[in-house]
Amino acid sequence: MFLKFPTRHNAVPLRAILPNMITSVALACGLASIHFALQNKYENAMVAIALSAVFDALDGRAARLMRVTSKFGAVLDSLSDFASFGIAPALLLYQWMLRDTQATRPEPLFMMSVLTFAMCSAMRLARFTSAKPARKNNPFAARYFVGMPTPAAAGAVLLPVLIDVSPSIKWQMPPIAVAIYIFFIGALMVSRVPMFSFKKIRLHPRAVVPLFIGMGLLVFLAAKDLWLVGIILAGGYLLTLPLAWWTHARLRQQLADQSEDNTGDADEHARTSAGKSSKGLKIGRG
Numbered sequence: 001m002f003l004k005f006p007t008r009h010n011a012v013p014l015r016a017i018l019p020n021m022i023t024s025v026a027l028a029c030g031l032a033s034i035h036f037a038l039q040n041k042y043e044n045a046m047v048a049i050a051l052s053a054v055f056d057a058l059d060g061r062a063a064r065l066m067r068v069t070s071k072f073g074a075v076l077d078s079l080s081d082f083a084s085f086g087i088a089p090a091l092l093l094y095q096w097m098l099r100d101t102q103a104t105r106p107e108p109l110f111m112m113s114v115l116t117f118a119m120c121s122a123m124r125l126a127r128f129t130s131a132k133p134a135r136k137n138n139p140f141a142a143r144y145f146v147g148m149p150t151p152a153a154a155g156a157v158l159l160p161v162l163i164d165v166s167p168s169i170k171w172q173m174p175p176i177a178v179a180i181y182i183f184f185i186g187a188l189m190v191s192r193v194p195m196f197s198f199k200k201i202r203l204h205p206r207a208v209v210p211l212f213i214g215m216g217l218l219v220f221l222a223a224k225d226l227w228l229v230g231i232i233l234a235g236g237y238l239l240t241l242p243l244a245w246w247t248h249a250r251l252r253q254q255l256a257d258q259s260e261d262n263t264g265d266a267d268e269h270a271r272t273s274a275g276k277s278s279k280g281l282k283i284g285r286g
Contacts, residue, residue, distance in 0.1 A: 018034075018066045018068075019069075020073050023055070024076075026053075030046045030048070030084025031083060033048035034091055042092060042165060043090070046165075048088070049130065049155075050155075052080075053085070054076070059281065068285065078129045082137055085121060086154075089157050090117050091114070093111060096160075096161050097110045097175065109179045116183055116186045119186075120189045125150060127190075142196055144244060147188060147190060147191045155230070156238055157181075157185040159234050162230045165227050166225055166227040168228050184216035193241070195237075196243075218232070252254050
């Protein structure tokens with residue numbers, strides 16, 4: 001009667017489908033965001049996208065913790081990400097930009113910008129779903145993303161909406177600037193620009209206490225103006241782009257220098273060994 005879960009066993013353990021259940025909740029949050037966007041409830045739509053991002057972060061960790069990763073789960077996760085972080089933000093932006101029907105707005109430009117964002121999201125997800133996993137000893141894979149990840153792009157692209165709904169700012173970006181900004185975020189997703197990955201970030205011991213204080217201040221600020229916290233997080237991540245580029249280039253140069261040093265040591269060792277061999281050969285001939 002129903003589709004069979006892709007398994008060779010007669011019974012499926014609950015732990016094997018728990019990550020996929022979390023992914024399904026993330027997908028439901030993305031669909032709820034689309035529902036709220038069609039009703040012009042922008043705040044509810046953004047909250048639904050944020051909840052989808054939380055569950056999206058949990059499903060991968062649950063799969064690795066329980067060691068139940070599968071190709072089915074990877075494809076389901078990509079479909080969920082496309083709905084929640086590709087279609088939902090694009091539709092929300094389009095509804096928000098055209099909410100005032102009396103104003104003269106460049107609707108074709110808006111349509112092209114949100115379509116570009118959604119297509120770039122699909123291209124990125126397809127690329128990384130079909131790509132081979134990175135090597136465990138790859139120093140770049142643990143520290144950087146290649147381009148902006150889709151969940152982060154969904155938060156960053158909603159920055160104009162966050163600024164508009166925040167009671168502390170009360171400012172609206174010009175329509176042309178919004179469209180150009182959406183094109184920019186879409187281009188970051190499919191680019192090879194390095195972006196920070198905070199999965200294995202390490203902090204200096206002296207930075208821990210200021211981090212705790214900053215988190216407490218953000219929680220207090222969220223009680224006053226939740227959307228301002230979203231602006232700080234999304235804008236702060238965008239501002240790390242030059243720093244990520246610089247540290248990525250520095251790490252690449254360090255690895256290149258180490259490789260040259262290792263090659264030089266190997267050549268010197270080879271020459272020394274060859275010299276000893278030739279000297280021993282001459283002695284034998286004498």
